Amino acid sequence: MITGNRSKIWRVVSWIIASSVVLPILVMLVSGLTATTELFSHLWETVLPTYLYNTIAIAVIVCSLSAIFGVISAAIITQTNIYGKTILRWFLMLPLAMPAYLVAYLYTDLFDYAGPVQRFLRSFFGWQSPNDYWFFDIRTVLGAGVIISLVLFPYVYMLARAAFEQQDQNLFRASRLLGLSAPKSFLKIGLPLARPAIAIALSLVLMETLADFATVQYFAVNTLTTAIYDTWLGYGDLPAANALASILLFMVFVVVLFEQKARAKQRHQSNRPKRSEQVIELSISQQIIACAFCWLLVAFGFLLPLGLLISMSVEYADMDQFIGLLEPGLNSVELAFYAASLSTLFALIVVLYKRLHHDRTKGLPVNISGFGYAIPGTVLAMAMLATFGPLDTWLNELAVIMNMEEPGLILSGTIFAIVFAFIVRFSAIANGTITSGVEQIPRSLDIAPPSLGMGMIKGMFKVHLPLLKSSIFIAWLLVFVEAMKELPAVLVLRPFNYDTLSTQIYQLISDEQLEQGALGAILIVIFGLLPIIWLNKHEDNT
Amino acid sequence: MTHIINIQQLAVKLQQKIILSDVCLSLESGDILGLVGPSGCGKTTLLNTIAGFIEQSSGEIVIDNNEAITTTTPVPPELRNVGMIFQDYALFPHLTVSENIGFGLSKLSKQNKATRVAELLALLKLTEFEDRYPHQLSGGQQQRVAIARALAPQPKILLLDEPFSNIDARLRNELMIEIRQLLKSLNMSAIFVTHNKDEVFTFADKIAVMTDGKILQFGSPVNVSQKPNSWQVADFLQLGSWLPIQCNAHAGETALGSLGDFCQELSASEAINKTIDLLIKPQYLNYNASGIENVEVNHVGITEQGYHYLVNSIERNDKLSFERVSFYSNHIFHLGQRLSLSIQQHDYLLFDPNLAK
Numbered sequence: 001m002i003t004g005n006r007s008k009i010w011r012v013v014s015w016i017i018a019s020s021v022v023l024p025i026l027v028m029l030v031s032g033l034t035a036t037t038e039l040f041s042h043l044w045e046t047v048l049p050t051y052l053y054n055t056i057a058i059a060v061i062v063c064s065l066s067a068i069f070g071v072i073s074a075a076i077i078t079q080t081n082i083y084g085k086t087i088l089r090w091f092l093m094l095p096l097a098m099p100a101y102l103v104a105y106l107y108t109d110l111f112d113y114a115g116p117v118q119r120f121l122r123s124f125f126g127w128q129s130p131n132d133y134w135f136f137d138i139r140t141v142l143g144a145g146v147i148i149s150l151v152l153f154p155y156v157y158m159l160a161r162a163a164f165e166q167q168d169q170n171l172f173r174a175s176r177l178l179g180l181s182a183p184k185s186f187l188k189i190g191l192p193l194a195r196p197a198i199a200i201a202l203s204l205v206l207m208e209t210l211a212d213f214a215t216v217q218y219f220a221v222n223t224l225t226t227a228i229y230d231t232w233l234g235y236g237d238l239p240a241a242n243a244l245a246s247i248l249l250f251m252v253f254v255v256v257l258f259e260q261k262a263r264a265k266q267r268h269q270s271n272r273p274k275r276s277e278q279v280i281e282l283s284i285s286q287q288i289i290a291c292a293f294c295w296l297l298v299a300f301g302f303l304l305p306l307g308l309l310i311s312m313s314v315e316y317a318d319m320d321q322f323i324g325l326l327e328p329g330l331n332s333v334e335l336a337f338y339a340a341s342l343s344t345l346f347a348l349i350v351v352l353y354k355r356l357h358h359d360r361t362k363g364l365p366v367n368i369s370g371f372g373y374a375i376p377g378t379v380l381a382m383a384m385l386a387t388f389g390p391l392d393t394w395l396n397e398l399a400v401i402m403n404m405e406e407p408g409l410i411l412s413g414t415i416f417a418i419v420f421a422f423i424v425r426f427s428a429i430a431n432g433t434i435t436s437g438v439e440q441i442p443r444s445l446d447i448a449p450p451s452l453g454m455g456m457i458k459g460m461f462k463v464h465l466p467l468l469k470s471s472i473f474i475a476w477l478l479v480f481v482e483a484m485k486e487l488p489a490v491l492v493l494r495p496f497n498y499d500t501l502s503t504q505i506y507q508l509i510s511d512e513q514l515e516q517g518a519l520g521a522i523l524i525v526i527f528g529l530l531p532i533i534w535l536n537k538h539e540d541n542t
Numbered sequence: 543m544t545h546i547i548n549i550q551q552l553a554v555k556l557q558q559k560i561i562l563s564d565v566c567l568s569l570e571s572g573d574i575l576g577l578v579g580p581s582g583c584g585k586t587t588l589l590n591t592i593a594g595f596i597e598q599s600s601g602e603i604v605i606d607n608n609e610a611i612t613t614t615t616p617v618p619p620e621l622r623n624v625g626m627i628f629q630d631y632a633l634f635p636h637l638t639v640s641e642n643i644g645f646g647l648s649k650l651s652k653q654n655k656a657t658r659v660a661e662l663l664a665l666l667k668l669t670e671f672e673d674r675y676p677h678q679l680s681g682g683q684q685q686r687v688a689i690a691r692a693l694a695p696q697p698k699i700l701l702l703d704e705p706f707s708n709i710d711a712r713l714r715n716e717l718m719i720e721i722r723q724l725l726k727s728l729n730m731s732a733i734f735v736t737h738n739k740d741e742v743f744t745f746a747d748k749i750a751v752m753t754d755g756k757i758l759q760f761g762s763p764v765n766v767s768q769k770p771n772s773w774q775v776a777d778f779l780q781l782g783s784w785l786p787i788q789c790n791a792h793a794g795e796t797a798l799g800s801l802g803d804f805c806q807e808l809s810a811s812e813a814i815n816k817t818i819d820l821l822i823k824p825q826y827l828n829y830n831a832s833g834i835e836n837v838e839v840n841h842v843g844i845t846e847q848g849y850h851y852l853v854n855s856i857e858r859n860d861k862l863s864f865e866r867v868s869f870y871s872n873h874i875f876h877l878g879q880r881l882s883l884s885i886q887q888h889d890y891l892l893f894d895p896n897l898a899k
Contacts, residue, residue, distance in 0.1 A: 168630075168632060170628045170629075170630065170632035171632050171634060173593065173595055173619070173626065173628070173632065174626065174628065174632045174634075174691070175634075175645070176594070176595075176618070176619035176620045177593060177619055177620070177622075177624055177625060177626045177646075177692075177697075178620075178645050178646025178691070178692075178694075178695060179620045179621075179646050179648065179649070179695060180620055180646075180648075181618070181620055182618075188645075189634060192636050193635065193636055
């Protein structure tokens, strides 16, 4: 084991990383909870019930629809002989790459009164005005719920599919021999056993839904995230924004507890996965319905929006648009590069600290630094402001006292705060990837270098880090991609006149001018595809 | 004679590979059959084909005089009336012991189902565990639940896949006897798969030795062990050691001396002037204190039956030389010691190792 001064330094660094990741959240919570009761009762009497109602309504709609879409598609892919299974298997993951707010914008364009669908219907049936017919209004709570579900259901699909595929085939054989047909066996054995996995997936979906900002903002559906944004940027009321963020954080916390409980129940996985013998043979009409169900999900969640984006960029893209992309693009890359590199470095420090040390609390820094993964970007942004705002004030006062030039908002007003927020939010991804890499290294390799006369730390550089090369790369890539896509935190924290790809696209969407940024939107989708392609490859290898 | 199961010319092909060919078997009601063979010989495939998890490519299976199951008249597993006990038991982890046992009884009324479950709980001494979940039980208890669950719908025949491989060696024998008595008391027919020959001799009424997807020999354990029909059967069941022997018209030459008057059983064309193998069981080897030394001890072991020795011939480069022949003795010999062994007169079993292949 590592001992002496180096060990102490390592421990101190690990704890500093862990605590600096949670401190801003604590600061925000304290300031939110100590907000005057007067303010709180004012919020409660005015807008809060609507915000809460909308937030919960969207959460319920998204959870129900994602469960229906995800579980049924996973069941079709794993349990039946559906045609085109190999393509559908991974096409069903693609919607995950599509940001919900893009779909929201594109479908509004497509389905509203002036859009091509209604125009076609009117000319076809000879309708004159909106009074002549009924057409669904997409810019509602239900519409937002459906669109968010269309891009989030792959979480449920992926985890349910993995659960179904990892179930012990002998359980199904036993069920068949005890007189149950294949479909019945699935309902009585497969589905109940997959419940914990489905619950975990739904809690991930819930976290993403609670974090969504741009979709609901675009649809003018007021939820807690939009309320936080408006309260701070619209009214400049930091305590109220903190209070709202604390409420949202509390809801997320409940979801996290639920997820942890579901994870604890997940056991019984087999290394004898189900084989094709158990496949349910579909009749032709069933085949058509199953294919239609899966392909419609893929089409509405991915292919149609991508097609619309492509046709937009073919129509509108020119050199000016491309040049306009360059600056925000470079900003995105710069932010994502810092966030990915630092998160990966921090993950290596805390994960290897846990692995190579022997004190009783060695696991805490990893767990604590992964705490931010569930926290919505808007809430994180409030936490950064609540912490670094006062720090900046203090620094400036200090500068005045010391007769120096005032540095300005060097912490809360620069990309420092954005990168910090990214690290808090994405550390869990880096920690998880590095941890699974470290777990693949046999324990005996920890002690082999010392047994050959090489110090532990040198041994780590010579043995562990080379073995972790691919995990380090993947951790870096995953954080990079997530950081490229992140929107709400950047929107709140960005310095004046500073744009990233996602904020630029959001701005264009707000101005109903996405055509001008279609290329950038495609770029974001492509970045979103990277981890999916990696997941798919990773799965084929295992 | 009514057969509980009758298999004729069964063949199975998976991905163009022949896994089983020309398998013929029949079992009388109440009999227990042990399928043995080296791993990969197709015994588990045969079990899964009988259960209906693998499609046969030709041949027929008749269970309890029902309509024959063939490629044109397939029957899904749930309608075959066959019970199975899996190597890892495959208990449903989300159901209690009672719910596991009652799983196959959905056609019974609630009351009848409860009665049947209670009966089985009592029969397998599981009553006090009825509300527990599988992960709360020991390995032996889990196996009893698996047996109760398989017996509940009263199958015509029970299939057991390596049923004792997960059981502690010390308990195994006891458990085998217990389960055998249970099956016998219910007159339940069973087929079980194992790669352990000792299990077959303890547990089975009939034995089928398989290699390369074929049944080499089928019969009672006594019959098969006394009269193995091929080199492969004797070798797999480890019925003795192999001693090279060269036959001429009326005698056989071995490294342990010549044997007279036995070759008439072999047709002249088969064995005359060839070197083949004599199956020599340890009890037919005698130690002579004063004879010419012809073997050298290369391994010494201790067993309840006395000392166990492996010896090789002193002459090493002859076609009659051998590397290891096993015998037991109460005398103490040391490694490298040279001894004189001779072969006692008995019904000699001669096999040509190249013949069956």
